[in-house]
Amino acid sequence: MKKANLKDYDITYGAFDWEKETAALSGLPEGKGLNIGYEAVDRHGSGSLKDVLAIRLVRKDQSYEDLTYGALKKRTAQFANVLRRLGIEEGERVFSLLGRVPELYITALGSLKYRAVYCPLFSVFGPEPIFQRLSKGEGVVLVTNVQFYLKKVRDLLGRLPALKYILLTDAAEDLDDRALSFSKLMDKASEDFTIPPTGEEDPALLHFTSGTTGMPKGAIHVHKAVYTHYITGKYVLDFQPGDVFWCTADPGWVTGTSYGIISPLVNGVTSIVDEEEFDAMRWYSILEKEKVNIWYTAPTAIRRLMRMKMVPREKFDLSALRLVLSVGEPLHAEAVAWGKEAFGVPILDNWWQTETGGIMIANYPSMKIKPGSMGRPLPGVEVGIADVDGEQLVLLDGSDAQGHLVLKKNFPSIFRAYLGEEQRYQKCFMGDWYLSGDLAKKDADGYYWFVGRADDIIKTSGHMVGPFEVESNLMKHPAVAEAAVIGKPEPSIGELVKAFVVLKEGHEGNEDLELELIGYARKVMGPAVAPKEIAFVDSLPKTKSGKILRRLLKARELGLPEGDLSTLEKN
Structure with a gap:
C-alpha cells in the first residue's frame, strides 16, 4: 500500500503556504503567467509524461479511444487554432453541449489554452435551459453534435445574437455558414500553439448553478483556481505517479470539470472516462479491468449500488482500488461503512460548492474517519462556524458550536463574480468571510458535520x-x-x-x-x-450531482412555484 501524500494533517495545515506548495506548477515559459491549460496539458505533453496515457475513453461498445499527454497537447493546440481562425477574442465564452466524448475534453482544454472562458452544459438540458445559459453567458461558440443542434439549439438561434458559431462534432461537412464541421476545422488547424501571456486573475471557467427561483447564477473562476485543483488532487484524492483515476461526474457539472478534467491532468495521472451512463455491473467491470486506484463518485450512485444485494469485491477483482470518494450530497454513515465491506476501503466524503471551485473540507486517507462527518478543512483554507445576524458575523468557538459555515475568502479558487449580478455576488460575503449558505457544527477534534442548508x-x-x-x-x-x-x-x-x-x-x-x-x-x-x-x-427528486431537492419536495407539498429544474435528474 502506498503511503499517503498527506502524512500528518496538523503539521501540513499549520505550515501550509500556497506559493510554496504549488511550486511544482511551472507557470508559462519565460514567466508569462499562469494558464490552466498549460499546467494540465502542455508541461506534461512536452516533458517526461509525453507518452503517458492522459485520458482513456471507454466507448459505449467498450472499445477504447486513448489520448496520451503528447497527443492531447496537439489536439488542444488544434482547437485553440480553430478559435483563432474563427476570430474569437480572449475572454469570450466557449460552451459545450456534449456527453463524455473526446471533443468535450479537447474543447475545454483548448479553450483554456486560448484564454477563452469555458462553460459546460448538461447534455440532458432542453432548449430553454440551454437558451438561458447561452444568453446570460453571451456564448460565442457552442460545441455540440448534430442531434442536439437540430433538436435543441437551431430554433434558438434567432434569440442568440452573440452566438457566432456552432461546431458539430459528428458532421463531416458544414451545415451552413454558422453550423460548421468540428473535424473539418480541426483537420486544417496546426498542431502547434503558443499559449499567450495569461494573468492568474484572468477569467477561465464559467459554471452555472441552479437558483431556487428564476434564472441560474453564473459563477466565474480564474486561472489561479488551478492551485486548488492541484493541491486537492495531491492531498484529498492522493494522486501519485502511475495512478489510474476515475471520476464518474457528468461533464456538465462543476465536478466534471474540476475533477473530471483539470485536477487529474494537472497531477499527471491517467483518467478513465466512461461514455455510458450509470450501469452497476459495467462500472464494476471497468474498475476491475482498468485497475482503477482512485474512484470519485456521487451519493446517488452509491445509494443505487447499496440497494443491490451483492458485495462487489467478492465477484470482481478490485484489489487495485486504494481510495473511494464521494461528493454532491452529504454521505450517511451507513454508506461509509458499506464502502468498507463492498470495496475493502471506506468511502471518504468531502464538501465544496460550485462557488468554491474545488474541495474545501475532506476526509483524508491518512486521517481517522468519523463516518457521517464532512472531515477537516483543506490545508490553506480557513473555515469557521459563525452566528450571522443582519450585518454582524460572530465566529463561534468551542466544541459542538453550530451555525453558518463560513470560509475565509483568501483561497485561490473562490469565485470572482456572478456573471452580471454584482449585488447578488456581494451578498455572499461579509467582511473577509464567504457565506456558504450551509449550516454545520464543529466537534472537539476539529471535524465538521453538515446540518443542512440554511433555508432547509x-x-x-x-x-x-x-x-x-x-x-x-x-x-x-x-x-x-x-x-x-x-x-x-x-x-x-x-x-x-x-x-x-x-x-x-x-x-x-x-x-x-x-x-x-x-x-x-x-x-x-x-x-x-x-x-x-x-x-x-x-x-x-435529485440533481444529476446527487443533491436531494428538498425545496422541490416542499414546493410540491405546498403548491408553490418549483423554481429552476434544469439540473433535475430524470428518473
Whole structure:
C-alpha cells in the first residue's frame, strides 16, 4: 500500500503556504503567467509524461479511444487554432453541449489554452435551459453534435445574437455558414500553439448553478483556481505517479470539470472516462479491468449500488482500488461503512460548492474517519462556524458550536463574480468571510458535520432541526433505502417534520410501516425532532450531482412555484 501524500494533517495545515506548495506548477515559459491549460496539458505533453496515457475513453461498445499527454497537447493546440481562425477574442465564452466524448475534453482544454472562458452544459438540458445559459453567458461558440443542434439549439438561434458559431462534432461537412464541421476545422488547424501571456486573475471557467427561483447564477473562476485543483488532487484524492483515476461526474457539472478534467491532468495521472451512463455491473467491470486506484463518485450512485444485494469485491477483482470518494450530497454513515465491506476501503466524503471551485473540507486517507462527518478543512483554507445576524458575523468557538459555515475568502479558487449580478455576488460575503449558505457544527477534534442548508432548516416547537440528521437516522431502519425531510407549516408548532421515504426491495409502504417508522424515529431522536408525517415515494427528486431537492419536495407539498429544474435528474 502506498503511503499517503498527506502524512500528518496538523503539521501540513499549520505550515501550509500556497506559493510554496504549488511550486511544482511551472507557470508559462519565460514567466508569462499562469494558464490552466498549460499546467494540465502542455508541461506534461512536452516533458517526461509525453507518452503517458492522459485520458482513456471507454466507448459505449467498450472499445477504447486513448489520448496520451503528447497527443492531447496537439489536439488542444488544434482547437485553440480553430478559435483563432474563427476570430474569437480572449475572454469570450466557449460552451459545450456534449456527453463524455473526446471533443468535450479537447474543447475545454483548448479553450483554456486560448484564454477563452469555458462553460459546460448538461447534455440532458432542453432548449430553454440551454437558451438561458447561452444568453446570460453571451456564448460565442457552442460545441455540440448534430442531434442536439437540430433538436435543441437551431430554433434558438434567432434569440442568440452573440452566438457566432456552432461546431458539430459528428458532421463531416458544414451545415451552413454558422453550423460548421468540428473535424473539418480541426483537420486544417496546426498542431502547434503558443499559449499567450495569461494573468492568474484572468477569467477561465464559467459554471452555472441552479437558483431556487428564476434564472441560474453564473459563477466565474480564474486561472489561479488551478492551485486548488492541484493541491486537492495531491492531498484529498492522493494522486501519485502511475495512478489510474476515475471520476464518474457528468461533464456538465462543476465536478466534471474540476475533477473530471483539470485536477487529474494537472497531477499527471491517467483518467478513465466512461461514455455510458450509470450501469452497476459495467462500472464494476471497468474498475476491475482498468485497475482503477482512485474512484470519485456521487451519493446517488452509491445509494443505487447499496440497494443491490451483492458485495462487489467478492465477484470482481478490485484489489487495485486504494481510495473511494464521494461528493454532491452529504454521505450517511451507513454508506461509509458499506464502502468498507463492498470495496475493502471506506468511502471518504468531502464538501465544496460550485462557488468554491474545488474541495474545501475532506476526509483524508491518512486521517481517522468519523463516518457521517464532512472531515477537516483543506490545508490553506480557513473555515469557521459563525452566528450571522443582519450585518454582524460572530465566529463561534468551542466544541459542538453550530451555525453558518463560513470560509475565509483568501483561497485561490473562490469565485470572482456572478456573471452580471454584482449585488447578488456581494451578498455572499461579509467582511473577509464567504457565506456558504450551509449550516454545520464543529466537534472537539476539529471535524465538521453538515446540518443542512440554511433555508432547509426546520423550526418546530422551538427547536431548529437539520434535515440531514433526521434523514440519517431514518436510514438506519432496515426498511429505508433513502429519505428526505422538509418542514411543513403547522400553526401550533411552527412547522412539523415530514419525511419522504424510499423503501428497500421487499418492503411495502402502508399504514403499519408508517406508524412503525414514526415510533422508531421518536425513540431514536425524541418526539420534538422525529417526523410526524411520512409519505412513501418511489424516488426522490435529485440533481444529476446527487443533491436531494428538498425545496422541490416542499414546493410540491405546498403548491408553490418549483423554481429552476434544469439540473433535475430524470428518473
